[in-house]
Amino acid sequence: xxxxxxxxxxxxxxxxxxxxxxxxxxxxxxxxxxxxxxxxxxxxxxxxxxxxxxxxxxxxxxxxxxxxxxxxxxxxxxxxxxxxxxxxxxxxxxxxxxxxxxxxxxxxxxxxxxxxxxxxxxxxxxxxxxxxxxxxxxxxxxxxxxxxxxxxxxxxxxxxxxxxxxxxxxxxxxxxxxxxxxxxxxxxxxxxxxxxxxxxxxxxxxxxxxxxxxxxxxxxxxxxxxxxxxxxxxxxxxxxxxxxxxxxxxxxxxxxxxxxxxxxxxxxxxxxxxxxxxxxxxxxxxxxxxxxxxxxxxxxxxxxxxxxxxxxxxxxxxxxx
Numbered sequence: 229x230x231x232x233x234x235x236x237x238x239x240x241x242x243x244x245x246x247x248x249x250x251x252x253x254x255x256x257x258x259x260x261x262x263x264x265x266x267x268x269x270x271x272x273x274x275x276x277x278x279x280x281x282x283x284x285x286x287x288x289x290x291x292x293x294x295x296x297x298x299x300x301x302x303x304x305x306x307x308x309x310x311x312x313x314x315x316x317x318x319x320x321x322x323x324x325x326x327x328x329x330x331x332x333x334x335x336x337x338x339x340x341x342x343x344x345x346x347x348x349x350x351x352x353x354x355x356x357x358x359x360x361x362x363x364x365x366x367x368x369x370x371x372x373x374x375x376x377x378x379x380x381x382x383x384x385x386x387x388x389x390x391x392x393x394x395x396x397x398x399x400x401x402x403x404x405x406x407x408x409x410x411x412x413x414x415x416x417x418x419x420x421x422x423x424x425x426x427x428x429x430x431x432x433x434x435x436x437x438x439x440x441x442x443x444x445x446x447x448x449x450x451x452x453x454x455x456x457x458x459x460x461x462x463x464x465x466x467x468x469x470x471x472x473x474x475x476x477x478x479x480x481x482x483x484x485x486x487x488x489x490x491x492x493x494x495x496x497x498x499x500x501x502x503x504x505x506x507x508x509x510x511x512x513x514x515x516x517x518x519x520x521x522x523x524x525x526x527x528x529x530x531x532x533x534x535x536x537x538x539x540x541x542x543x544x545x546x547x548x549x
Contacts, residue, residue, distance in 0.1 A: 244308075245308065253271075256274065267292075271285070272289075272302050274304075274305050275305070280384075280385075281322050293305075295348055323363070324362065333445075336533075377422055378421060379422050380418070381416055381420065385414055387402045387523035398546070399411070399543075400543045406421050447537045447541070449534070451468070453537065453540065454494065456541075456544040457540070471489060472495075474487055476512075477528075480529075481510075492508045492510070495514065498518070518540070
């Protein structure tokens with residue numbers, strides 16, 4: 229299945245039977261790399277038979293799954309050969325949760341298509357199951373009150389991937405509900421708290437109102453995001469990151485940045501907050517530390533509609549950064 233950045237989105241099964249050796253995200257990755265010579269697995273998400281949603285690639289990365297449409301599609305694969313078997317109930321539930329979460333957060337992901345519904349792939353029979361029926365089932369998106377009180381960590385889980393499958397929860401909600409858990413050192417089988425995360429979601433009493441940011445969550449780091457960050461960190465609120473070096477990270481700041489010798493007070497304060505070298509210069513090392521702090525994938529980059537910036541904006545709005 230694909231969720232499209234333009235007018236489409238896409239699903240596909242791998243057509244390997246559930247339970248067979250290598251019939252999982254790791255097996256698909258080996259096959260794509262070793263057999264096809266691709267740089268990695270060809271999907272953004274893989275949903276395993278037990279309902280585990282495995283994050284495989286950053287949404288900003290162009291992956292190999294639907295030919296000429298790869299530039300604008302998000303690929304979701306369900307493990308199974310659905311010519312002979314049906315998706316499990318757990319897969320169906322996870323599929324609904326994932327699609328709901330992605331379309332809620334990214335308004336550009338408007339349409340959903342099966343692999344065979346893309347031009348040039350009409351000959352390909354997958355996805356082989358009625359995804360529209362699954363997505364349209366009544367009550368398919370659980371209310372927040374129906375969330376379990378705890379969650380057991382699965383292989384490949386991060387706070388970010390867990391939050392994406394839970395309605396109205398953020399990485400920061402999970403961090404506040406699990407203060408003794410290091411999000412960077414999750415262990416398979418470890419149990420984290422979801423019940424308290426529900427309580428924290430949207431919280432921030434009257435004493436915090438003065439610092440809450442009036443900020444649009446769009447994933448783009450511009451003047452408004454910088455100003456909100458300055459407010460949260462207690463620096464001058466002019467919306468400007470000043471005296472920066474030119475690099476790929478600073479080039480991704482869409483507005484409110486100046487270049488030259490020196491450093492930025494707000495970046496230095498940010499670096500202290502996330503445990504990076506406090507030199508006042510925004511670069512890959514600072515971004516990695518911020519990504520680690522927010523629980524998003526760590527690659528040291530700020531892309532278009534960045535997941536890291538999205539989580540930063542959410543935490544600034546809730547005054548929990």
